Amino acid sequence: MPKAEVQFAEFGTEYLDDALRLTIQAGWTHSRDEWAMLLGLGFGFVAIKEGHAIGAVCMKLFDGVATIALLIVDEKMRGRGLGAQLMELALEKVGQRECRLIASPLGQPLYRKLGFQEIETIYSHRGVVATVQAPHDVEWATDDDLHQISEIDRSATGIDRRALISALWSKARFAIVRSSGRVMGYAALLPYGRQQVAGPVVARSTVEARSLLSFLFSHHAGAFLCVDLRPHTGLADWLNSIGIAETFGSTAMRRGEPRVDAESSPHTYALATLLFGFP
Numbered sequence: 001m002p003k004a005e006v007q008f009a010e011f012g013t014e015y016l017d018d019a020l021r022l023t024i025q026a027g028w029t030h031s032r033d034e035w036a037m038l039l040g041l042g043f044g045f046v047a048i049k050e051g052h053a054i055g056a057v058c059m060k061l062f063d064g065v066a067t068i069a070l071l072i073v074d075e076k077m078r079g080r081g082l083g084a085q086l087m088e089l090a091l092e093k094v095g096q097r098e099c100r101l102i103a104s105p106l107g108q109p110l111y112r113k114l115g116f117q118e119i120e121t122i123y124s125h126r127g128v129v130a131t132v133q134a135p136h137d138v139e140w141a142t143d144d145d146l147h148q149i150s151e152i153d154r155s156a157t158g159i160d161r162r163a164l165i166s167a168l169w170s171k172a173r174f175a176i177v178r179s180s181g182r183v184m185g186y187a188a189l190l191p192y193g194r195q196q197v198a199g200p201v202v203a204r205s206t207v208e209a210r211s212l213l214s215f216l217f218s219h220h221a222g223a224f225l226c227v228d229l230r231p232h233t234g235l236a237d238w239l240n241s242i243g244i245a246e247t248f249g250s251t252a253m254r255r256g257e258p259r260v261d262a263e264s265s266p267h268t269y270a271l272a273t274l275l276f277g278f279p
Helices: 013-026 034-042 082-095 107-112 143-157 162-169 206-218 236-241
Strands: 007-010 043-049 052-061 065-073 098-103 117-128 173-179 182-190 194-202 224-229 243-257 267-270
Touching: 007 082, 013 034, 013 043, 013 065, 034 052, 034 098, 034 162, 043 082, 052 082, 065 082, 065 224, 098 107, 107 194, 107 243, 117 143, 117 182, 143 162, 143 182, 143 194, 182 206, 182 236, 206 236, 206 267, 224 236, 224 267, 236 243
Parallel strands: 065 098, 194 224
Antiparallel strands: 007 043, 043 052, 052 065, 098 243, 117 224, 117 243, 173 182, 182 194, 194 267
């Protein structure tokens, strides 16, 4: 009997269980709900063999930018070009948009061949957080703050990410800094697999970013927390000192000319987990 051929199709919800199997196989902590949230924010493609997805890629399209959020292939099927074929389908959908992603060392050679170039290193911190004192200038956000949080995020990233912020809002808790009654910075704490991730963090300064994180951490002493930092934030030494140690680095990469510009302030200090790609 001839071997079953691999086919490619759009990533529908019927493949979520297969996607979960692939991430469990890879030792990743994504849950089925997180896959569903990621797919709900964008779209993707799957490689199919004998009725099951053996590879998947997810992405999100914005006005001028696309982000590749996740690419995975069954470990038994690697080395056959499936990852490259999935990426080519995704890039065809991207069209002329700038495309961004976060690459592991394993994935970087493929992305370079596809025309991606390194932008910066993302430093992932993981650990059990020590007791941290809550600052007095930070508070929990309310439903009335959602619009302003989305606008602050757009200022920092240059991208309208209201869909992402709204998706996080339903699952995460948001801390904010106000000035003259307006939201000036925010940080989210998202339950993610068996851990919690602090991010995004958008602030006007390192001091403000640290205050936002301190507020979140003060309510979770002894919990296992994760923070994915952009470079030159001035937060790494402090995170190391309170038990959230730098554990590995990933590479933010770009394909195509930059098409959006963030404002000079505020800045993005931490990402909304590596799952969602580079902002």
